[in-house]
Amino acid sequence: MATDPLDAPFTALATFDWGGDPTPLADLESRVREAAAAPPLAGELEPRFAELLTSSAPLAAKAFACRQLRLIGTARSVPALAGLLADPELSHMARFALERIDGPEAGQTLREAVPRVGDELALGMISSLANRRDEAAVPLLDALLSGPEPLAVAAALALGRIGTPAAAKSLAAASAASARYADAWATARIDCADQLLADGDRTAATALYEAVAATTGPAAANRRSRGLRIAAQTGLLDCLENA
Amino acid sequence: MTSANRRAFLKTAAATAGALSAAPYLITSKALGVGEIPPASDRIVMAGIGLGNQGSGDQRRFLDNPAVQYVAVCDVRTKWRDEARGRANERYGNKDCQALLDFRDLLARDDIDAVHIATPDHWHSIMTVAACRAGKDVFLQKPETLTLAEGPVMLAAARRYGRVVSGGSQRVLEDYRDLVEPVWAGELGRITSIDIDAGPSSMECYLPAVAPPNDIDWDLWLGPAPWQPYHPGRCDGNFGTAGNSWRSYVDYSGGSLTDWGAHNFGGCLFAAGLGDLQPDRVAWHSDDRGGGYATLRFPSGVELHCNRPAALRPHDAPAQVTHQRGITLRGDGQTVPPRAVPVYRGSRGLHGDFVEAVKSRERPFRDLDIAINTMVAAHLLGIVRQLRRSLTWDRSRQQFHDDPTANRLLDRARREPWML
Structure with a gap:
């Protein structure tokens, strides 16, 4: 009976730990590179990596699998990756793959994890949702704005990165729960306005820049506030130039 | 302030001090x-x-x-x-x-x-x-x-x-004068192609776990990078890129490709007057030994060949100049007017140029925009090497055109609590 050439490297991976022989991993990396251009091969590799994530393999082995799924993972891997999001040791590596997987399943999994993984790990989910510019996360992030720091600040900054009209509406309506957060709110509004302007929504961008300009005032208290004022004013100039 | x-x-x-007190007040000459x-x-x-x-x-x-x-x-x-x-x-x-x-x-x-x-x-x-x-x-x-x-x-x-x-490459201006000066003097005519010997990409790190010493905050050293156990070779700041230095490993560095690439790509792009541009196409040329080389094409038509075998390089260019670090610029040999080479402000090198720019609020010699364009060339090469296929780069969208797999390599998730 013919032996599957993937058996040996995956068997070695299942017990791999840092300091071990990386030769089988290099073999798998090479196969993943080939699979990135050849869907049939990816179809053979992906379920094996996903299966390893639900096994008792060492942390190093699971982290390696997540790195490979960053390149070839699909919706089929999402359930296995979702199972790691609440694990403090592997949550980030699960996002390492999930953040880069297209499609609604990965985004939905990250959103659903926010309320269940604890504040520290939720910051990672928010970061990944921001990088994905996940517009479906806007209601979730909006709800976090009225909560405690640091989730509220992270949610505001994520809304800024998402930068859609819905995100702008959320940021425009929010008021910093504490003066300590005011700069973060203003930074988020600037980011959001920049994105809106880049997308051609000059009216919404102008409103956000004006909101920041109004809060910083001509006699800004410190360097950071002065920077926000510069950002708002130059943003308004850009809006005029694009009129 | x-x-x-x-x-x-x-x-x-x-x-205020004068109003409050008439006592002598000494101010040092410093x-x-x-x-x-x-x-x-x-x-x-x-x-x-x-x-x-x-x-x-x-x-x-x-x-x-x-x-x-x-x-x-x-x-x-x-x-x-x-x-x-x-x-x-x-x-x-x-x-x-x-x-x-x-x-x-x-x-x-x-x-x-x-x-x-x-x-x-x-x-x-x-x-x-x-x-x-x-x-x-x-x-x-x-x-x-x-x-x-x-x-x-x-x-x-x-x-x-x-x-x-x-940006931080002092070599761009200081090390490649034998490329920059003839090109900017118009001696090669219009630049048509470049060859460069680019270094290898960084690699995964599988070093064993070692107890961290007391003098390092390991979690903060890692920051947004994936958690990995401490090992002195993982985080050593030596300038090597072949192992036992953070410059060797993919989580912390692009390896020699970007480390020396910042100098070499920066130098040849500066010499060729391409500093404001980003490639729009990266072609991968496979060889019969499982390797290959890449060609970055710029919107101006200039082609930058990376690690092209010597046998494939032209030997009849109307004009060319070669640098000892494996960089060759070729021109069409036609007459073009000379241009003044940009230089640092002041007399204190790249660092002094930055200080002068801070004072004047002008763009520094190695403005971030130009530095990032240099890194784009290096990163594009790294991704094409990894995927071993040709790619089209859309500068306006900062994405690869019609290649979802390549677009996965644009960025990496950052470890909590860090976000960009």
Whole structure:
């Protein structure tokens, strides 16, 4: 009976730990590179990596699998990756793959994890949702704005990165729960306005820049506030130039 | 506090002091300024983040600049931190330099005008954006970015917050004069193609776990990078890229491809007048041994061949010039008017150019925009090498055209709590 050439490297991976022989991993990396251009091969590799994530393999082995799924993972891997999001040791590596997987399943999994993984790990989910510019996360992030720091600040900054009209509406309506957060709110509004302007929504961008300009005032208290004022004013100039 | 504001503050403070007391008040010549040393109120207040091998060199150059008042250092290693503080205190003959573990505490100081950053590359984007938002100008060591997605975010922060941000390759101007001068003098005509020997990409790190020593905050060293166990070879700041240094490993560096690439790509793109451009197409040419080479095509039509075998290179170019680091520029040999080569401001090299730009609010020689374009060329090459297929780069969208797999490699998830 013919032996599957993937058996040996995956068997070695299942017990791999840092300091071990990386030769089988290099073999798998090479196969993943080939699979990135050849869907049939990816179809053979992906379920094996996903299966390893639900096994008792060492942390190093699971982290390696997540790195490979960053390149070839699909919706089929999402359930296995979702199972790691609440694990403090592997949550980030699960996002390492999930953040880069297209499609609604990965985004939905990250959103659903926010309320269940604890504040520290939720910051990672928010970061990944921001990088994905996940517009479906806007209601979730909006709800976090009225909560405690640091989730509220992270949610505001994520809304800024998402930068859609819905995100702008959320940021425009929010008021910093504490003066300590005011700069973060203003930074988020600037980011959001920049994105809106880049997308051609000059009216919404102008409103956000004006909101920041109004809060910083001509006699800004410190360097950071002065920077926000510069950002708002130059943003308004850009809006005029694009009129 | 800006120079103008500091001056205003000092005027007010002096008037108040005069009103309160008629007693004699001694001001030292150092504080008032003497010779080329400006008065304290006009000096650029600076601090450093990452004071290891490269950062300590940067610090010395800023300490040597009389226009700089150096006030704080930040490093996750006690040894680097203490040594850097000692250098600053020795320079000024006092004990005023503050030593900090966490860069956020340093950026919170409102009196600091500018920072230099020489951490491993995985920290560059987060720290640069945070510094710009905090109103600091930035001298950022190369390679300026670790991923393609970081560049636009960093540049947007620099521009929107009105900050001066300089990249860190001093070699671009200083090491490639034998390329730059004939090309800018018009001796080669219009540049048509370039060959460059690009270094290898970084690799995965599988070093074993070792108990971290007491003098490093390992979690903060890793920051946004994936958690991995401490090993001295994982985080050593030596300049090697073949193992046992952070420059060797993919989580912290692009390897020689970006580390030397910042110099070599930067030098040849500067010489060819391509610094403002990004490639729009990267072609992969496979060989019959499982390898190959890549060609980056610029919108101007210039082709930059990376590691093209010598046998495939043309030998009948109308005009060409070659640099000892494996760079050849070819031109059409036609007559083109000479242009003046841009140079640093002042006489204190790239670091002095940054200080002068901070004072004048002009773009520095190695403006972040140009530095990022250089890194884009290196990162594109790295991705094409990894995927071993040709790709089309859409500069306006900062994405690969019609290639979802390649677009997965634009960025990496950052470890909580860090976000860009």
